Amino acid sequence: MAKIEMKTALVEMDGDEMTRIIWQMIKDELICPYVELKSEYFDLGLEMRNATDDQVTIDSAEATKRLGVAVKCATITPNAARMEEYDLKQMWKSPNGTIRALLDGTVFRAPIVVKGIDPVVRTWKKPITIARHAYGDVYKNTEIRVPGAGTAELVFTAADGTVTREKIHEFEGAGVIQGTHNLDASIESFARSCFEYALATGQDLWFATKDTISKTYDHRFKDVFAEVFEADYRTRFEAAGIEYFYTLIDDAVARVMKSEGGFIWACKNYDGDVMSDMLSSAFGSLAMMTSVLVSPHGYFEYEAAHGTVQRHYYKHLKGEPTSTNSVATIFAWTGALRKRGELDATPELVEFADRLERATIQTIEAGKMTGDLARITSLEDVTTLGTREFILAVRETLDALA
Incomplete structure (x- = not known):
């Protein structure tokens, strides 16, 4: 069967750890065999963000403004431990926060409901x-580590030079200050x-x-x-x-x-x-949630709303079996493909996104699921599948729906 053509590229933002592994599996097994994928690729893995002084994150957001639709993998927001682990130049801010600030809008998140969960x-x-x-x-x-006694103030200087000043706290010892806006x-x-x-x-x-x-x-x-x-x-x-x-x-x-x-x-x-x-x-699961940033300017960024599944990634690196839920990442791809199809008047792309979502849900409702769902399902005689095996099961269902 001929692959579905895309008229316009979407922005593809790759990520970190186990979700990065899943990302490639989904492309290889569930997207590229069926769609002639057009994407502008940005590597938002922590190493690349560090190497580019986070410019790659800004570039991906600007590309989203230009193309209108993006799909994003889960990424690491580093803490002190991550800074040491990855030998970072600094503790880079949340890439999600950076992208959302540039695109504005609202993130809508809703659970993916399936029978038996x-x-x-x-x-x-x-x-x-x-x-x-x-x-x-x-x-x-903006944060400050207060080393000792002193006065903390909130100061705003208007464009005309007028100063507004409020005392925050009179410190008698060490502490912390945080400014938000x-x-x-x-x-x-x-x-x-x-x-x-x-x-x-x-x-x-x-x-x-x-x-x-x-x-x-x-x-x-x-x-x-x-x-x-x-x-x-x-x-x-x-x-x-x-x-x-x-x-x-x-x-x-x-x-x-x-x-x-x-x-x-x-x-x-x-x-x-x-x-x-x-x-x-x-x-049901952190991996059973859709997430889309909707900008009033007409930009849409779809993402998996969970983390990078660090524990499974370390198991994966050791060659140990994993059973990582990929549903939210699959739905990030389907959301982006559907919106691209809607904006470009490509109904076959919209239909494919719908079919892939149905295949994912039907696979779970047939009793084939990852370990996180198998532990909580009310279905009987379920089969617990590994990370790759679940994606292959979805592909089998997808082909049966064609």
């Missing part, structure tokens, strides 16, 4: 989508993306921060959402029969645990990072 929260009947702000907060922070324009883009996504999917939208404690920073998020909603979306929401409401983040957590699901939960950057991992794990 039941949510650990008994009340959850429908998927819960996390809408995560993609700019600022701790991902663009955000932008009204980015918060508004976040709000509009969330409102539009809710209307497009017909789901209620929740938004939560901690404005009772953070009376300026978090309150600004609350105010911008309220202003945008009242100005442009209240009437549209009422016509669609869906609801928007704001609550505190701790109240939202309590509500989520008692809900049936089927709504969008909008969170600030770090809150969304943590809560999406909680939701994906509670729905």
